[in-house]
Amino acid sequence: MGQIEDILMPSRQVDKSAEMQSRLAVLSMREREVLSLILEGNMNKVIGDMLGISRRTVEAHRANIFLKTNVRNAIELARLLK
Numbered sequence: 001m002g003q004i005e006d007i008l009m010p011s012r013q014v015d016k017s018a019e020m021q022s023r024l025a026v027l028s029m030r031e032r033e034v035l036s037l038i039l040e041g042n043m044n045k046v047i048g049d050m051l052g053i054s055r056r057t058v059e060a061h062r063a064n065i066f067l068k069t070n071v072r073n074a075i076e077l078a079r080l081l082k
Helices: 002-025 029-039 044-051 055-069 074-081
Strands: none
Touching: 002 055, 029 044, 029 055, 029 074, 044 055, 055 074
């Protein structure tokens, strides 16, 4: 059974990559900017200052990112993008 899993592994990785790409494709440009800064470990206030938007707006973008990518938190999001 281990050999079958080894054979199927590359196709599963391709499927996962394609799924993630389709999830990311629905993000707006601003959401992608916020996503990048989240993955760098920045806090909402810092992200807001960097982008010239309010903390509440960052929180809204963050919620949309989590919803669109179907994750519950930044840790899940980082794992998904690995």
